[in-house]
Amino acid sequence: MTLIGRTHDRGVATLTLDSPANRNALSAALVGELADALADCGKDGDVRAVLITHTGTTFCAGADLRDPPHPDALVGLLRQIVDLPKPVVARVTGHVRAGGLGLLGACDIAAASDTATFAFTEVRIGVTPAVISLTLLPRTDPRALARHYLTGERFDAAEAARIGLITAAGDDADAVLEPVLDGLRRSSPQALAETKRLLTAKVLQTFDRDAAELTALSARMFASSDAREGMTAFLERRDPPWVL
Template identity: 70%
Template sequence: MSYVKQSQDRGVRTLCLDSPANRNALSAGLVGELGEALARCAGDQGVRAVLLTHTGTTFCAGADLRSPADPGAFVALLRAVVELPKPVVARVTGHVRAGGLGLLGACDIAVAGPDSSYAFTESRLGLAPAVISMPLLPRMDPRAAGRYYLTGERFGAAEAARAGLLTEAADDVDTALAPVLDGLRRASPQGLAASKALVTATVVETFDRWTEDLSARSAALFASAEAKEGVTAFLERRDPVWVC
C-alpha cells in the first residue's frame, strides 16, 4: 500500500498524501514513506523544490491514534522537512489538525484555500502540542498560539495566515502558488539551499535544544490516565469525563 503519490513537473516534485481511510493521519506507514520520499528529493539534482499536498478534504488529521507512528520517527520527519536543502511548499485545500499542523509549520511556504480549517485538538485529549511546537512556535504569533493551544478551537485560513501558520490564505490556491513555484524554478539550487538555511536557522536551533525534552514530555502525556481517557472518548465519539 502506498501512502504518498509522487509526480514531477519542471523541477517541482509533488508529494501527495494519499491515505483516505484515516484522513491522511500520521500513521507509521505514512510517516515512513514521506520521510523516504523527502530523502530521495534531497539527493535528486532534478528536484528544485517540493510541493506537499493531499487528496480528499483533509490535509492531515494529526496522529493516527489506532496505528501511531514512532514518536522519534515523527520528530525526524519534521526535522527532515526543515533541513531539506530545497524549499518545501504546502498546498492545502482541506482540514489540518494537531500533529498535521506540525507538518504544515515545518514547510517553508504554505498556501491554503477557503475550505481549509485548523485546530490544535491536543488539550481536549489530555495531551499538548509538544514536539510540533519546535517548528511552530518560532513562526507563530505568541498570542494566537496561547489561545489556540489552550482552547482547541477551530479557525479558518485567514486567521491561520494572521497567526503565522500560513504564508497566504487564497481564494484560488493554484493561482496564488503559480508565482511562488515560478520563482523557485528561477532560483539556483545553491541560492535556494543557502537562503533556506538562513530563514530556518532559529527553527533548527529549537530542534537542537528541545527535541529530547519535548519528546519526553509527549511520551509522558500519552502514557497518562487522562490521555487514555481522552483518546478512548475520541474513538468512542463521546465527551471525556472532565467536560463540564
C-alpha cells in the first residue's frame, strides 16, 4: 500500500501523507516513502517546488509507536527537506503532534487552517523532542518553545504562527498558499535554490553540530522505563503513573 500520494501541477509536486490507519504517524515505512518521493522531486527538472499535505483530519500524529522509524532515518528525512534545492511548503488542515512538528520546522514555508491544533506531546509519554529540535530550535521563539516543550499543552494555529512554527494561518489554508505558490512559479529555479541555501545555512550547521548527540538522546529516552510505561499507557488510553 502506498503511503505517499504524488501529483504534479504547473511545477508544484504535491506529496500527500496518506496513512489514515495511524493518523499519518511517522512509521518506518512512511518515512522511507516520503524520503524517496523527495529525492525524486529533487532530481526532476519539472518540479519547481514541493507541497507536503495530508489526508484526513490529522497532518501527522508524530512517531508511530508501533513501528517507529530509526532516529537516524528521521534525522535524514528532516535534513533532506532542509537541504532539498527546491522550496518545500507544508499545507496543514488538521492536527499536528510531536514529530510532525519537526516536519513543519524543516519546511521553508508552512500554512495552516484555523482548525489545526499543535502539541509537543513527547514529555507526556516519557520522552523528549530531541531529533525534531534540529529544525525547531533555530527557527522558533525560544521562550514559547520552552513552554510548549515542557508542558505538552495543545495550542492553536494563531499561536503556531506567532512563535514561528508556521508561516501563516487563516480560515482557508489554500487561500493563504495561493500567492505563495504563484510566487514560487514566477521565480527562477536557480535563484530559488541559492536563496534557499542562504536561508537554511544556520539550520544545516545545527545538523552538523548536534545531530549525533540528539540522535543518541532520542534512542536513550525511547529505551527508558518511563518511555515504556508512557507509551503503554498511551496505547491503553490511560494516564501513566506520574500524572498527579
